[in-house]
Amino acid sequence: MLRVQGLTRLYDRLVAVEDLSFTVAPGEVLGLVGPNGAGKTTTLRSLCGVITPTRGTIEIGGFDLERDPVRAKRQIAFMPDEPHLFDYLTVEEHLRFTARLYGVPHPDVRIPPLLRELELEEKADALPTELSRGMRQKLVIACGLIHDPRALVFDEPLTGLDPAGIRKMKGTIVERARQGAAVVLSSHLLHLVEEICTRVLILQRGRAVALGTIPEILSGRPDLQGRSLEEIFLALTGG
Amino acid sequence: MIGAALYLTRRSLANASRARMRRLRQPKYAAAFAAGALYLWLMFLRQGSPGSAVGLLAPETRETVAVLVEILVLLVTWTLSTTESPFPFTLAETQFLFAAPLTRRQVLLFKIFRSQVALAASALVTVFLFRRGAWGLATLTHAVGLWVAYATLNLNSAGMGLFRLSLAQHGIVGARRRIGTLALLAAALGGAWWVARRDLPGVEAAFTHGMGAGLGALTEALHSGPGAILSWPLRAVVDPLLAQTAGDLLRALPPALLVFGLHVWWVVGSSLAFEEAATEAAARRARLSAGAREGRGWTRPRDSRTHPLKSSRLRPAGPPAGAFVWKNVLGVRREFTPRSLVVLLIATVAGVASLHGHRLPAVEALGAILLFAAALVTLLGPLALRFDLRRDLELLEVLKTYPVRGRAVVSGEVGALLLTLSATAGVLVTAAFLLTLTDASLPDLSTRAAIVIAALTAIPSVLGVFLLVQNAAVLLFPAWVTVGPQRAAGLEATGQRMLLTLGSLLALVIALVPATVAMLGISWGLGLAGFDGPWVMVTGVLAGAAVIGLECWLAVRVLGGVFDRLDPSSAGIP
Numbered sequence: 001m002l003r004v005q006g007l008t009r010l011y012d013r014l015v016a017v018e019d020l021s022f023t024v025a026p027g028e029v030l031g032l033v034g035p036n037g038a039g040k041t042t043t044l045r046s047l048c049g050v051i052t053p054t055r056g057t058i059e060i061g062g063f064d065l066e067r068d069p070v071r072a073k074r075q076i077a078f079m080p081d082e083p084h085l086f087d088y089l090t091v092e093e094h095l096r097f098t099a100r101l102y103g104v105p106h107p108d109v110r111i112p113p114l115l116r117e118l119e120l121e122e123k124a125d126a127l128p129t130e131l132s133r134g135m136r137q138k139l140v141i142a143c144g145l146i147h148d149p150r151a152l153v154f155d156e157p158l159t160g161l162d163p164a165g166i167r168k169m170k171g172t173i174v175e176r177a178r179q180g181a182a183v184v185l186s187s188h189l190l191h192l193v194e195e196i197c198t199r200v201l202i203l204q205r206g207r208a209v210a211l212g213t214i215p216e217i218l219s220g221r222p223d224l225q226g227r228s229l230e231e232i233f234l235a236l237t238g239g
Numbered sequence: 240m241i242g243a244a245l246y247l248t249r250r251s252l253a254n255a256s257r258a259r260m261r262r263l264r265q266p267k268y269a270a271a272f273a274a275g276a277l278y279l280w281l282m283f284l285r286q287g288s289p290g291s292a293v294g295l296l297a298p299e300t301r302e303t304v305a306v307l308v309e310i311l312v313l314l315v316t317w318t319l320s321t322t323e324s325p326f327p328f329t330l331a332e333t334q335f336l337f338a339a340p341l342t343r344r345q346v347l348l349f350k351i352f353r354s355q356v357a358l359a360a361s362a363l364v365t366v367f368l369f370r371r372g373a374w375g376l377a378t379l380t381h382a383v384g385l386w387v388a389y390a391t392l393n394l395n396s397a398g399m400g401l402f403r404l405s406l407a408q409h410g411i412v413g414a415r416r417r418i419g420t421l422a423l424l425a426a427a428l429g430g431a432w433w434v435a436r437r438d439l440p441g442v443e444a445a446f447t448h449g450m451g452a453g454l455g456a457l458t459e460a461l462h463s464g465p466g467a468i469l470s471w472p473l474r475a476v477v478d479p480l481l482a483q484t485a486g487d488l489l490r491a492l493p494p495a496l497l498v499f500g501l502h503v504w505w506v507v508g509s510s511l512a513f514e515e516a517a518t519e520a521a522a523r524r525a526r527l528s529a530g531a532r533e534g535r536g537w538t539r540p541r542d543s544r545t546h547p548l549k550s551s552r553l554r555p556a557g558p559p560a561g562a563f564v565w566k567n568v569l570g571v572r573r574e575f576t577p578r579s580l581v582v583l584l585i586a587t588v589a590g591v592a593s594l595h596g597h598r599l600p601a602v603e604a605l606g607a608i609l610l611f612a613a614a615l616v617t618l619l620g621p622l623a624l625r626f627d628l629r630r631d632l633e634l635l636e637v638l639k640t641y642p643v644r645g646r647a648v649v650s651g652e653v654g655a656l657l658l659t660l661s662a663t664a665g666v667l668v669t670a671a672f673l674l675t676l677t678d679a680s681l682p683d684l685s686t687r688a689a690i691v692i693a694a695l696t697a698i699p700s701v702l703g704v705f706l707l708v709q710n711a712a713v714l715l716f717p718a719w720v721t722v723g724p725q726r727a728a729g730l731e732a733t734g735q736r737m738l739l740t741l742g743s744l745l746a747l748v749i750a751l752v753p754a755t756v757a758m759l760g761i762s763w764g765l766g767l768a769g770f771d772g773p774w775v776m777v778t779g780v781l782a783g784a785a786v787i788g789l790e791c792w793l794a795v796r797v798l799g800g801v802f803d804r805l806d807p808s809s810a811g812i813p
Contacts, residue, residue, distance in 0.1 A: 050639045074642040087571065097562050100565075
């Protein structure tokens, strides 16, 4: 579903991501972890077409993001950690607008259950300024889910959510993967990654230092056997 | 605290300058900087010797003219100033200042102090430009005078903004807490009315003998009796600006600084009172809410379920540009409040009144008002409303995730204002035409119909160019153009706005060259073929509009490419 090959991104002379390759199959949840400045956000933004890689290719659902950006972007949804919304559109209008851009055939059928799922039903007519941060975050997620994307990218998905929201969000991610979506999530919450991710990609200074399931990573480092992801992470990144 | 403010200002200035210098390494910014510098040199600095329009006035009437300009500025800012808080704190300021062991008063003084640095720099640059690059004591004297005037007027606008906001948001609670301002305002208005009744007939009579005599009488009225008391604060603010020597400035400064200090005291007090009123009003609403639950009745804030916002349906299928048009039209509808209509109406009536010294018949006057409003909508609408990339580029990262080509984004973003403003101006022009349908004193009906059709064709063309230039500026130079819902505010942004307006006019002229060639060519060809009359002009305008349409189509494709290549990480959008 998601195929990244030799992804490199430079900011002037600074190498943010270098020669990164990985794939995410349908139903998989890949956890992207790394210390601050490791290149996680750059990787996620490249995956969604927000920024253009300096080198390398990204394929989403078989479409090359550079050569066929429109069809590639139709397959994916990006949920950033900061909810950015149009301050003059209501909750429902955000969903209608997004549905039209993604060519969702029956938004009237699609929107009500989505609002219910994310507990936004009563706020359908509210403007973003009338919503709490958690609700704005839920609206961004609703906009991301409206076109039933085949790939989902989350940047710190639990930021700003209350305990009930966190449980619901974890459920949503796992459920979408179970339905066949390829999921990439970046988080500093290693227990979240350990709990819901099927594979882990550890980044350090823009390069992959480990990729695979936790047993696969441990097979290359027998000295870390029986340790938690946090301990593995600290050992691999020199933290 | 002043030390901290100075440190923050110094470091911010140094770091911002470094970032700007780095940005100049990009060829497009370097080229634009060179063009701007060349423009300033040609317009202001090349001619060497300083000149001043003030020098054309007799010395004794300069102060009177300056006071009149000041009154006009005050009236405009009182009417048009935003009801947003006059002290918008950035996220960083909120995080650092509000959590710091500072009183609220100290935080406000910190903010006022920081704004003075920008105003002083703006005053210095303005005087430098208008004195055509001449440095010296006179430049410094004028800069200090202008800074005092800027600073006081800025605070006055902030104070009035808070006053209006308090009345609008907190009703009777706000009015009670602003009783001092209300009393002062009432006294000033009453005094002005009394002085006007007493002195205006004499001043009016003097103006019939010429401008000099009129200004002389006005000066006399402002310097004698109650007029002198009422006008003292106004004169105190402009006197440093008119000082010719350092000695004049030193004499004029103490009263000006006293007025400035009173404004600081008023604004800080108002801001604190506003917060207290907000707290009290919130408590009052809570009491009313409790009363409602007990069956005593109350008025509730907007409930989105019972008072939904007016919306319109978006068809699920169709080109993506249509979705952007729909979104921005909703935004325009929500921003265009009754207050905007009142301002437009006042501007239109004032414009028509100034254009026509003589009285017009009622129908013709109404027609003129409608045409003037159409002109305002066409020329100022693209500047006043920002529901396009100027506002949405703030969400560039979101826009870039959509499965949409850049040209669809650009055409959709520009399209909403193009359609809204064209429709508004078109309706106004058509209404003016219909209103004067039977007026025999105007040119014949066929000629008027031809003119109206030509206008209805030309309006979208002009608007298209204006809007594309504004959007091109923000796409090409996102770090230089204010992005987001607010225009660059304050007197210090005047230069930026002036350059953008001149750029728009220049682009319009350039776009009009091929259109004019096409228009003249078609008209000439039709003339050769034996056609004559106003419909030849209409055909020419149609040809010109088609050329502009083609130019706009090309511009959308080029700007679409720019959007596709725009990288949020290096665009410099704050």
